[in-house]
Amino acid sequence: MVRLDDELARLAKQYESFAMRQAEPTSPRYKELCLHVAQSRMLLRFIAGLPMERQQPNLFLAAVRTVGGVPNGAEALDEVIGQHGGMVREVMLTRTTQTNEPARCAVFLPVLASLPQPLALLEVGAAAGLCLLPDKYAYDYEGIKIGPSKPGPVSAPVFPCSVNQAAPVPRHNVDVVWRTGLDLNPLDIQCAGDMAWLRTLVWPEHRDRADRLEAALNVARADPPRLITGDLLTDLVSVAATAPKAATLVIFHTAVLNYVAAAAEREKFAAIVRGLDAVWISNEAPGVFPELAKQAPRQPSPELFFLLAIDGKPVGWTGPHGQSIHWFA
Ligand SMILES: C[S@@+](CC[C@H](N)C(=O)[O-])C[C@H]1O[C@@H](n2cnc3c(N)ncnc32)[C@H](O)[C@@H]1O
Numbered sequence: 001m002v003r004l005d006d007e008l009a010r011l012a013k014q015y016e017s018f019a020m021r022q023a024e025p026t027s028p029r030y031k032e033l034c035l036h037v038a039q040s041r042m043l044l045r046f047i048a049g050l051p052m053e054r055q056q057p058n059l060f061l062a063a064v065r066t067v068g069g070v071p072n073g074a075e076a077l078d079e080v081i082g083q084h085g086g087m088v089r090e091v092m093l094t095r096t097t098q099t100n101e102p103a104r105c106a107v108f109l110p111v112l113a114s115l116p117q118p119l120a121l122l123e124v125g126a127a128a129g130l131c132l133l134p135d136k137y138a139y140d141y142e143g144i145k146i147g148p149s150k151p152g153p154v155s156a157p158v159f160p161c162s163v164n165q166a167a168p169v170p171r172h173n174v175d176v177v178w179r180t181g182l183d184l185n186p187l188d189i190q191c192a193g194d195m196a197w198l199r200t201l202v203w204p205e206h207r208d209r210a211d212r213l214e215a216a217l218n219v220a221r222a223d224p225p226r227l228i229t230g231d232l233l234t235d236l237v238s239v240a241a242t243a244p245k246a247a248t249l250v251i252f253h254t255a256v257l258n259y260v261a262a263a264a265e266r267e268k269f270a271a272i273v274r275g276l277d278a279v280w281i282s283n284e285a286p287g288v289f290p291e292l293a294k295q296a297p298r299q300p301s302p303e304l305f306f307l308l309a310i311d312g313k314p315v316g317w318t319g320p321h322g323q324s325i326h327w328f329a
Contacts, residue, residue, distance in 0.1 A: 008041065011038075014056075015034045015035075019031045027206070029070060030057075030061060030204070034057050058201065059096065062097070063088045063089075064088055067080060096185065098127040100127035102216035102322075103161075103321055103322035106159040107308055108252060109146070110167060110168045111315075113172065116248050120176075120247040121176055122278070124182050124253040125256025127181075130217070131254065135148060135150075135173050135174050136148050137157055140160045144171070145158075146173050149173035155215065157215035157219070159322060161323060162319075164325070164327060167327035177244060180225070180226045180227070181226070199213065240278060249279070250279045252283070255284065257288040281308070282308070289309075292307070292309055292314055296328070303324075304317035305317075315327060
């Protein structure tokens with residue numbers, strides 16, 4: 001049995017690491033709050049009282065914000081938990097981290113544009129489906145601008161993405177004829193509660209991301225992508241079978257497989273995708289597929305902590321919110 005002190009020490013490390021490695025560059029507020037959690041026995045005990053898969057900093061902070069807004073410091077955070085801990089706990093038990101970052105399309109586009117068109121897109125872990133609309137967004141790769149493939153009824157968000165010289169920046173958008181998302185719990189873009197949660201998952205200082213999220217939601221509302229409730233291990237094959245045969249089937253995922261705790265299950269998923277007649281694009285933390293990550297060169301900077309891979313071969317390091325690509329293939 002794990003002793004409470006060991007459990008609290010593990011959590012303190014997790015929150016400190018989140019503060020220093022993830023929040024530090026762009027969210028002074030989250031950094032401050034997570035460092036406070038890491039040294040507060042009261043907060044650590046509160047988080048330790050939740051199931052392990054519900055203890056992540058992103059989930060905790062979004063739940064706190066749902067109940068009491070963004071705490072303006074350590075004291076305010078203590079107050080929310082002291083006075084409304086039950087409500088925060090309830091949110092953490094009913095919601096999961098489902099950040100849907102449409103700007104991640106900017107790291108997929110170079111790969112998608114290099115494939116035979118048209119495309120059939122199947123996203124695993126799609127949340128609200130915003131990454132299923134790459135052809136409907138606009139991009140700015142350090143001055144190389146790409147618009148939506150067809151003019152739409154609402155104005156498209158523009159995703160800026162910094163690139164190194166080796167990155168195969170596309171010159172045109174892609175032709176998508178079919179798109180479907182699979183998720184354990186798809187978020188409904190018509191549901192106010194789901195959308196409030198989605199907005200709360202954007203970190204407090206990230207106003208550009210929040211604005212682009214609204215613009216992407218407007219695009220999605222004009223023509224919502226098809227989302228199917230299901231598990232990536234049990235339902236992928238049947239969903240893939242519904243894709244049109246005349247298009248290149250692309251199965252892709254980003255920021256999903258870290259939620260599949262067992263390495264054996266992640267490997268099982270990889271084997272399922274490899275067994276399908278599809279191009280497989282993965283954009284995940286390197287720890288998700290350690291064998292694949294071993295083939296990649298060192299991360300050029302700590303901020304590029306997603307690994308982009310095509311059919312199991314790493315091709316680039318990317319910013320976690322789609323803001324940069326360091327291509328090395
Ligand atoms: C952090 S969100 C990422 C959403 C989207 N891929 C993006 O990058 O914007 C992770 C999503 O994966 C989904 N997910 C986690 N485990 C899953 C599983 N076993 N099967 C299907 N979806 C899963 C969650 O419900 C959640 O919506």
